[in-house]
Amino acid sequence: MRVTQTHGMGVDSAAWLSGVLRGELPFGHDLADLTVVTAMVGDESAATAAAMTAHMLPLMRAHGVRYVQVARASMRDEDGIVVLSDTHPSDPSRRPDPYRMVMRGAVALSEELYAAGTIPQLASRTCSHKWKGWVLDRWAEQEYDGAPRRHVVGFAAEETRRRDRDEGYSLASPGKQPWYPLIEAGWDRERCLAELRRWYGIEWPRSCCGFCPYQAGPDIARMIHRWSAEPAQVRAAVSLERNARAINPRMMLFGDRSAEQVARRAGLGDAVAQAAADLDARPAELYEVRRIYRRRGDRRDSTGRSWVLGPDPADKGRDVWRSLRAIAAGSRAEMLELLAAQQATRGGTIETVDGAPRLVLQRAAPPYPATEFYLAVAVAGATKQRPAFDELWRWVHHLDLPRQLDALGAR
Numbered sequence: 004m005r006v007t008q009t010h011g012m013g014v015d016s017a018a019w020l021s022g023v024l025r026g027e028l029p030f031g032h033d034l035a036d037l038t039v040v041t042a043m044v045g046d047e048s049a050a051t052a053a054a055m056t057a058h059m060l061p062l063m064r065a066h067g068v069r070y071v072q073v074a075r076a077s078m079r080d081e082d083g084i085v086v087l088s089d090t091h092p093s094d095p096s097r098r099p100d101p102y103r104m105v106m107r108g109a110v111a112l113s114e115e116l117y118a119a120g121t122i123p124q125l126a127s128r129t130c131s132h133k134w135k136g137w138v139l140d141r142w143a144e145q146e147y148d149g150a151p152r153r154h155v156v157g158f159a160a161e162e163t164r165r166r167d168r169d170e171g172y173s174l175a176s177p178g179k180q181p182w183y184p185l186i187e188a189g190w191d192r193e194r195c196l197a198e199l200r201r202w203y204g205i206e207w208p209r210s211c212c213g214f215c216p217y218q219a220g221p222d223i224a225r226m227i228h229r230w231s232a233e234p235a236q237v238r239a240a241v242s243l244e245r246n247a248r249a250i251n252p253r254m255m256l257f258g259d260r261s262a263e264q265v266a267r268r269a270g271l272g273d274a275v276a277q278a279a280a281d282l283d284a285r286p287a288e289l290y291e292v293r294r295i296y297r298r299r300g301d302r303r304d305s306t307g308r309s310w311v312l313g314p315d316p317a318d319k320g321r322d323v324w325r326s327l328r329a330i331a332a333g334s335r336a337e338m339l340e341l342l343a344a345q346q347a348t349r350g351g352t353i354e355t356v357d358g359a360p361r362l363v364l365q366r367a368a369p370p371y372p373a374t375e376f377y378l379a380v381a382v383a384g385a386t387k388q389r390p391a392f393d394e395l396w397r398w399v400h401h402l403d404l405p406r407q408l409d410a411l412g413a414r
């Protein structure tokens with residue numbers, strides 16, 4: 004039976020692999036049947052790379068364990084994945100790669116986020132699925148072609164609810180037999196950290212992107228420690244957030260707190276100041292940003308050519324449609340100049356949130372559906388609009404509702 008560990012490079016993965024290879028956790032298989040595989044997102048901390056290089060790689064090398072590193076080939080699913088390194092390739096035409104960390108592929112999650120003008124969402128782990136789960140699934144398809152194998156999932160002992168959710172999902176993949184050995188062994192997160200400290204004399208770093216929104220919960224002190232040691236992580240978090248907030252000022256990395264606020268309160272103002280330079284260095288575009296705040300219950304009519312309103316004009320529900328359309332491209336400074344010049348011809352009000360100005364042409368207000376319209380400068384590449392957007396926009400504008408009081412530039 005072949006065995007795969009999807010190795011996230013964090014505490015749980017490192018504890019299980021070390022426990023097995025040091026003979027302190029049961030394995031019950033031949034080590035020659037074990038493959039350790041990591042999906043690289045491209046935005047991990049230098050501390051993770053250093054811990055893996057100093058401790059995991061020598062251990063795997065000493066025991067002859069196969070280590071594979073994979074990543075997305077591009078932002079498009081059609082392009083599939085690339086193998087960045089494989090120390091024992093199953094393909095005989097490939098020479099084994101040396102044991103070394105390859106921390107990113109041709110693309111990184113941060114590039115996708117800049118180009119989309121967004122940040123990872125606390126409400127979903129879409130980024131994790133796209134940049135890790137999807138990549139690992141494609142690799143397993145290529146590698147096993149549905150053959151039975153044990154799949155080690157490094158959930159700590161307290162993560163039984165995650166195990167219950169994961170089990171159904173895992174069993175749906177042909178040949179995949181999930182195994183949760185840390186839960187079986189009763190090793191919780193604190194035990195894993197303690198064992199890693201005992202073996203390696205370090206606080207094993209949390210494995211995550213420097214801008215991950217999930218790191219600011221109870222563990223926020225550790226995040227501040229990592230940010231202090233690696234200011235590049237603060238710069239990336241703040242510049243990604245600023246770019247996203249130019250398009251949607253409500254976006255904050257940690258839900259109710261912005262990365263910028265957290266960094267400043269932690270005394271990391273210098274790194275925050277450098278974030279502006281990171282944004283200035285990227286090609287920019289001037290965008291028309293339009294939103295339709297729909298009314299709960301509205302829907303297409305039976306002909307499919309028009310729409311029917313929901314019952315309550317004050318209830319905007321949760322469905323918001325957005326259109327981003329670039330109208331000019333250049334450097335960030337040029338685009339900011341153009342934004343200011345647009346006020347002379349279009350009217351509106353310039354508003355600045357966390358250093359990012361917007362030319363507000365129309366604000367949304369009840370009754371719903373209602374529309375919002377402004378111009379903003381953000382990193383190039385974010386143009387996006389769902390096919391029926393213009394049709395719905397026109398319909399909303401032709402409704403005989405008392406319209407927004409400050410409709411400064413409706414079109």
Ligand code: SF4
Pocket residue numbers: 044112123128130131134210211212214215216217
């Ligand atoms: S570490 Fe956080 S930001 Fe990075 S892929 Fe995972 S969930 Fe997304």
